[in-house]
Amino acid sequence: MQIEEMRLDGNAAAGALREIFAQEMTVAIATCAGCGTASKIGALLEYGHAMGVILRCPGCDTAMLRFTRTAGWLRLDASGISYLMMPERGTPE
Amino acid sequence: MIRGANSDTRVIPDLVTSTQPRLEWRVATVVDAKQETARAYTLVLDVPQWPGHRSGQHVDVRLVAEDGYQAQRSYSIASAPEEGTVALTVERLEDGEVSPYLCDVLGVGDGVEVRGPIGGYFVWESNHAGQLLLVGGGSGIVPLMAMLRHHARADPAVRASAPVRMIYSARTRDDVIYREELERLAQGPDVDVTFTLTREAPAGWQGYRRRIDKEMLGAVGWPPSEMPRGFVCGPTPFVESVASLLVELGHDPARVRTERFGPTG
Numbered sequence: 141m142q143i144e145e146m147r148l149d150g151n152a153a154a155g156a157l158r159e160i161f162a163q164e165m166t167v168a169i170a171t172c173a174g175c176g177t178a179s180k181i182g183a184l185l186e187y188g189h190a191m192g193v194i195l196r197c198p199g200c201d202t203a204m205l206r207f208t209r210t211a212g213w214l215r216l217d218a219s220g221i222s223y224l225m226m227p228e229r230g231t232p233e
Numbered sequence: 234m235i236r237g238a239n240s241d242t243r244v245i246p247d248l249v250t251s252t253q254p255r256l257e258w259r260v261a262t263v264v265d266a267k268q269e270t271a272r273a274y275t276l277v278l279d280v281p282q283w284p285g286h287r288s289g290q291h292v293d294v295r296l297v298a299e300d301g302y303q304a305q306r307s308y309s310i311a312s313a314p315e316e317g318t319v320a321l322t323v324e325r326l327e328d329g330e331v332s333p334y335l336c337d338v339l340g341v342g343d344g345v346e347v348r349g350p351i352g353g354y355f356v357w358e359s360n361h362a363g364q365l366l367l368v369g370g371g372s373g374i375v376p377l378m379a380m381l382r383h384h385a386r387a388d389p390a391v392r393a394s395a396p397v398r399m400i401y402s403a404r405t406r407d408d409v410i411y412r413e414e415l416e417r418l419a420q421g422p423d424v425d426v427t428f429t430l431t432r433e434a435p436a437g438w439q440g441y442r443r444r445i446d447k448e449m450l451g452a453v454g455w456p457p458s459e460m461p462r463g464f465v466c467g468p469t470p471f472v473e474s475v476a477s478l479l480v481e482l483g484h485d486p487a488r489v490r491t492e493r494f495g496p497t498g
Contacts, residue, residue, distance in 0.1 A: 146495075147469050147493065148469065148493045148494075148495050149491060149492065149493045150354065151291070151352055151354055151355050151492045151493075152307060152493070152495065154291070154307075154351045154352045154353075154354075155256065155293040155307065155348065155349075155351045158256045158351060159256060162255070164351075164352070164353040166352055166353050166354035166355070167353040167354050180354050181354070182352070182353070182354025182355060182490070182492075183354065183490070183491070188495075
């Protein structure tokens with residue numbers, strides 16, 4: 141399978157992100173720690189693996205958010221996000 | 234300056250009230266099932282306590298085997314929010330884990346676990362005035378169909394404020410999902426639907442017969458000067474190609490929203 145066929149986007153991770161953050165996250169805005177580009181989470185590039193999910197910056201490919209499940213633990217590495225803005229109420233466009 | 238101890242803790246109640254209902258798995262009941270094309274099936278689900286959805290959102294579907302093995306997929310909702318039920322159009326992938334079960338085994342009256350609605354980025358609502366450009370490839374038509382059905386149920390003045398141009402790329406005419414409904418909707422004053430067939434076209438076919446290219450988007454899409462809202466959905470190579478072409482034509486990347494469909498079913 142081609143790598144580009146494996147690539148989806150942040151929309152595909154919306155259910156898992158909702159479990160972690162308890163709100164709709166595809167409209168949240170994340171700033172990349174690598175290049176400073178601010179993107180809605182829905183527009184990030186998603187690479188799914190058996191182990192978990194990686195969301196990468198569409199500008200520079202930095203791994204912004206990684207999460208995985210291991211027995212009894214949900215692990216989240218958000219070191220690729222320097223700043224995260226989440227809408228407080230509702231789901232603005 | 235003396236800061237009150239409460240100044241930091243005060244944010245907590247706000248955060249708590251801002252959280253949305255927990256995303257719970259619920260057992261939905263299939264109330265209708267319909268074969269759309271040789272490979273696409275629509276399941277209409279009645280989901281208990283369904284909070285309503287916005288056009289473009291999806292649900293997660295989970296199958297659990299007797300030994301506990303779980304398989305989970307996301308499927309876009311095809312029905313308009315006004316319809317009350319949740320219609321999923323599923324493309325049957327031969328070697329898939331979930332789609333053959335949904336298409337071949339599940340029937341009216343059966344239950345299936347779903348959670349949702351999910352998503353807020355790839356969403357259009359009829360109060361978003363302005364030209365709408367919908368570009369779908371294959372089963373990527375599904376969330377765009379929800380938008381078009383939502384548009385069709387809006388007041389005439391609202392529809393006129395958000396005229397739609399849709400471009401739908403399919404392999405053959407028989408692979409065009411919702412063809413009759415699309416042809417009917419395209420007869421309305423505010424909806425234009427263009428089909429392009431990439432593999433094989435029947436004799437007398439009047440539409441395009443090639444992959445979507447810049448010339449096609451320029452000819453039947455909205456010009457960039459109209460500042461349309463663009464929604465592009467389909468397989469990853471399709472979406473990335475169309476989105477790049479739209480940006481090359483001068484569309485604002487921030488107004489082109491994309492949703493990539495994966496090859497696992």
